[in-house]
Amino acid sequence: MEATERAQLDRYFGRIATTFAPQQRPAGLLVTHLLTGRASFVHAADQVTDLRAVLPKPKSIDPTTRREVEQTLAVDDLSRELFADPEAAVTYVETRAAGEDMVLLDVGGYFVPTLETLCERFTGRILGVVEDTENGHQRYAGMDKLPCPVVSVARSPLKEPEDFLVGQSVVFSTEALLRGRDDIMHGRPALVIGFGKLGSSIARLLHAKGVQVTVYDVDPVRKVQALSQGFTVAQDRDRAIRRAGVVLCATGALALRGEDFPLLRNGAFVATVTSSEDELELSGLPDCYTRSSAGEGITRYNATGHYFYLLNNGNAVNFLHGASVGPFIHLVQAEILASVRMLAREELEPGMHEVSAADRASIAETWLRYYNR
Structure with a gap:
């Protein structure tokens, strides 16, 4: 990122943080993709909360960005196990903010297993949780009874540009890996499992490419939506899997x-x-399969008489090429910051909530001033 671009990004998030800063900053824990360009968002999150730790998702850490963030904030290792065990989860949170008001900024429902205990x-x-992803939204919504408010930005209109562009980047990365093996998408029937915002974006771009x-x-x-857009819709899931030359999983839950x-x-x-832990049950793969490298970002699974290829070890394939969606990602990041103010006001009942239309409009207007010149 050029210095002028970084300065613009810092100014944008400075304006957002000033707009949505609560009267009293709660302590915060931030789960995030710590990719290139995310430091500005992290520092803004530290302006609306008193960030006690940044917990980068293990498969999406840029070393340079991590070193920058570590200069001013604690960066801890994240795993599902950290918040799976009640004792470990409570101990960890106590070491970071004992006796204080706290908000949990989540990406993928990491706090779900022990939220009630916490x-x-x-x-x-x-005070509550902010969730960024559809997968995490489903995890929180699936709890029997939420013990605190959860503000989800996963289904926000401001996230739609990001979702569309993520779908495009998934197709780009998949095609790039195939081309690295002197192969192409054309001639390989594609199966898209999941026709939500990401899946529909993937399907449309593949179709436009003649796949x-x-x-x-x-x-x-x-x-019905897929049929209306001209796609073949599989009634027999197993048969569709057998016929596909490329399978793209976009459910936000268990796909295979x-x-x-x-x-x-x-x-x-x-x-x-x-991530593979969400979409793929690789642990259930028969023991007869062996693994070997088939090129950068490609793993070959082989058993007697059968083999297939897994891209990026089953994790988000677009992360191999930066997962960039341009400045549109800053819309939903701003909404995450607006969500903190909602929780800090302590006006929400336990349950699922969304950012108001007025706050979304304010974010969009600010974004347009910086990125639609």
Whole structure:
């Protein structure tokens, strides 16, 4: 990033932080993709909260960005296990902000397993959670009873440009990996599992490139949407998997179970839009499969008479090429900061919430002043 671009980004987030800074900053824990350009967002998050730790997602850390953030903030290692065990989760939060009001800024539902325990046993108060992703939204919404407010930006209109462009970047990275093996997408029937915002973006770009696309989704409404846009919609999931030369998983949940992998046709490529632990049940793969490198970012799974390729070890394939969606990502990051003010006001009941239309409009107007010159 050029110095002038970084300065513009810092000014933008400075304006957003000033607009949405709460009267009293709560302590905060921030789960985030620590990629190039994210330091400005992290520092803005530290302006609307008193950030006690940044927890970068393990598969999306840029070393230079991490070193910059570590100059002023604590950066801790993140894993699902950290917040899976109640004792470990409480101990960790206590070491960071004992006795204080705290907000949890999440990407992917990391706090779900022990959120109830944290709300009950933390010596301070958990004011609430901000969730960025559809996968995390589903995790929180699926809890029997939320013990605190959760503000989700996953389904915000401001996230739609990002979702569309993420879908485009997934196709770009998938195609780049295939071309690195002197292969192309054309001639390989594609199966897109999940026809939400990301899946529909992927399907449309593949279709525009002349690739034969089949869509599978468990939601009948999305099946109708896919049909109306001219896609073939699979009724038999197993048959669709057997026929596909490229499978792109975009459900935000479990897309392929262990028993699904042997159904893949020989030489099929599998890619996902999120982490392998969410989309793929690789632990359920039969023991007869061995793994070997088939090129940069490609793993070959082989068993007697059967083989397939997994891109980026099953993690979001677009992260291999920076996962860039341009300045549109700053819209939803700003909404995350606006969500903190909502929680700090302590006016929300336990449950799922969204940022107001007025606050979204304010964010969009600010973004346009900086990025639509």
